Amino acid sequence: ELFDLIEQGKISNKIAKDIFPVIVENGKSPAELVREKGLQQIDDDTVIEDAVRKAMNDNPAAVQQFRDGKEGVLGYFVGAVMKATKGKANPSKANEIARRLLRD
Numbered sequence: 001e002l003f004d005l006i007e008q009g010k011i012s013n014k015i016a017k018d019i020f021p022v023i024v025e026n027g028k029s030p031a032e033l034v035r036e037k038g039l040q041q042i043d044d045d046t047v048i049e050d051a052v053r054k055a056m057n058d059n060p061a062a063v064q065q066f067r068d069g070k071e072g073v074l075g076y077f078v079g080a081v082m083k084a085t086k087g088k089a090n091p092s093k094a095n096e097i098a099r100r101l102l103r104d
Contacts, residue, residue: 002030042089055080066102
């Protein structure tokens with residue numbers, strides 16, 4: 001069931017890793033635990049875009065580095081999104097949105 005939640009995009013690998021010991025310890029279903037703890041993955045473009053824009057405003061030098069061809073700095077923005085959402089943002093979507101906004 002835990003793998004199904006990952007494949008369905010309801011939780012990230014990180015969240016699955018974090019809750020696995022709890023599932024083993026107390027026997028709750030993964031879906032029930034995710035629901036109880038509010039750990040469902042964030043796929044809302046608006047939430048992710050807001051986090052990327054804040055990171056862009058907070059670090060214009062990193063924006064310029066990306067636009068100058070240093071694509072490795074993209075990880076900074078994805079990390080900022082993950083931090084802002086307490087690790088609940090869909091990392092693939094965060095990467096895609098950050099890349100799009102940085103190119104604009």
